[in-house]
Amino acid sequence: MSLSHDEIEPNRNVSEVATPTKRSKSLASRAEAASEPPAKGAKMSEQSNVSSFSPLARSANIVTPSTSVLTPKKNVESTTNTTNARNARRSLTPAIKKEAPKEKKLPFGGTSKSIAIANNVRRVYRIVNKHTGSIGGNSHGGAIYGELTVGSMQKMTNLMIEHTGLGKESRFIDVGCGLGKPNLHVAQMPGVEFSFGIELCSTRWxxxxxNLHQILQRAKMDEVEGRSTDLIGHRCVLEHGDIREANFFDPFTHVYMFDIGFPPLLFHVLSDMFNKSSSEFLICYHGPKLMIDTYEFDVELIVQTPTSMHGSSEVHTGYIYKRAQKSKIAGSRCKTKTFGVPCDPLFAAAWKTCKSGLDGVLKHxxxxxxxxxxxxEKRITRSAAKKAHTKA
Structure with missing residues (x-):
């Protein structure tokens, strides 16, 4: 007995049948009753379909495919993203994508991450750039040109904070301060107790x-306006003078000098001053071979890092040293004191000014x-003078 084409569709497998229907049950019962082999002229597709209902397959269970097989899978990720986007629009607070800080590519496959800079430091540098430009070299015939970039100075500051404990109780001196950027920087972050710079060149001073006057005026405006964030620090004094007039580096805890171009004779003077002082840390741009072996600074190296400069393509390594041992000559110590701390007379007046508060420093x-x-005072123009004369 053979089955007609209408009863069983050719080239269709039983596994494709979903839920059994009355028609499929009827076909199954008719197949069980059939005992004769299919006709010789039957198609191969019909034979294969009928053979699936043969007595050998009577004990087999017909498995109904699940809907997950028949129905294409939904994109779970797209649904989730759509839901998140809808929720973000409803709450009016869309989720912010957190991206890893991008690394800056350097030559020869090197990379470097951007350095975080405090907002009050950025405010100070904007004021300086507005009045004297971003280069800030103005070496005026000196041995070097340019100054450290804000990123390099921040990198040096971070190392001083980490390795030397530079903080709000520290006292910082910059020998050959130029335009005073390092002094202004540490006066903001971390906000040292006393930031002092001394410069021999009158033009640069x-x-x-x-610059310092403009910055202090901005700090005063912040005070009047009642600003409470990103405040500009005022504990900074810049003086025109010769460091060789001092005998000691007291009361400073950190002695900083961008010493590229310093004459050898000056290094010997500075070495003698440092070794007699109670200053703990030396920050400069010459390596141990020169500073320790040649000029005999009583220090040992803590850490070093490369730095870059504005105004030139020069790259210099910054070195941070700490005092190796106390001086054995007790009579060479600084005996004059200010605020109960050993202090060389050359720095006493500036420290008192710094202690007088914003108004005192601004007045100075x-x-x-x-x-x-x-x-x-505000400049009186010719038209303003004429108006004043007319009113009189």
């Missing part, structure tokens, strides 16, 4: 004092600007 700097650069 006047540029530095002009304004006097310097008035004396060496010009009046700090």
């Amino acid at each position: 006047m540029l530095g004092i002009a 700097v304004a006097q310097h600007v008035d004396e060496h650069i010009g009046s700090t």
Whole structure:
């Protein structure tokens, strides 16, 4: 007995049948009743379909395919993302994608991550760049040109904080301060107790004092306006003078000097001053062979890092040293004190000014600007003078 084409579709497997129906049950019962082999002229597809209902397959169970096989899978990720996007639109607070900080590619396959800089430090540098430019070299015939970039200075500051404990109780001196950027930087972050810079070149010192005056005026405006965030630190004094007039580096805990171009004779003077002082740390840009072996600074190296400069393509390595041992000559110690701390007379007045608060430092700097650069009062124009004369 053979089955018609209408009863069993050719080339269709039983596994493709979903839920058994009345028609499929009827076909199954008719196949069980059939005992004769299929006709010789039957198609191969019909034979294969009928053979699936043969007595050998009577005990087999017909498995109904699950819906997950018949139905294409949904993209779970796209659904989740859509839901998140809808929720974000409803809450009006879309989720912020957190991206890893991008690394800057360097030559020869090297990379470097960007350095975080405090907002008050950025404010100070914007003021400096506005008045004297971003290069800030103005070496005026000196041996070097350019100054450290803000990123390099921040890197040095981070190392000083980590390895030397530079903090709010520290006292920082920059020998040959130029425009005073390192002093201004540490006065903001970490906000040292006393940031002092001394510069021999009058032109560069006047540029530095002009910058400091603008910064202190901005700090005063913040105080008047009641600003409470990103405040500008004021504990900074820049003086025109010769470091060789001092005998000690007291009261400073950190002695900083961008010493590229310093004459050898000056190094010997600075070495003698440092070894007699109670200063604990030396930060400079010459390696141990020169600083320890040649000039005999009583220090040992802690850490070093490469730095870059504005105004030139030069790269210099910054070195941070700590005192190796105490001086054995007790009579060479600084005996004069200020605020109960050993202090060389050359630095005493500046420290007192720094302790006088924002108004005291601003008054001191304004006097310097008035004396060496010009009046700090608002300039009277010809038209304004004419109007004043007419009213009189």
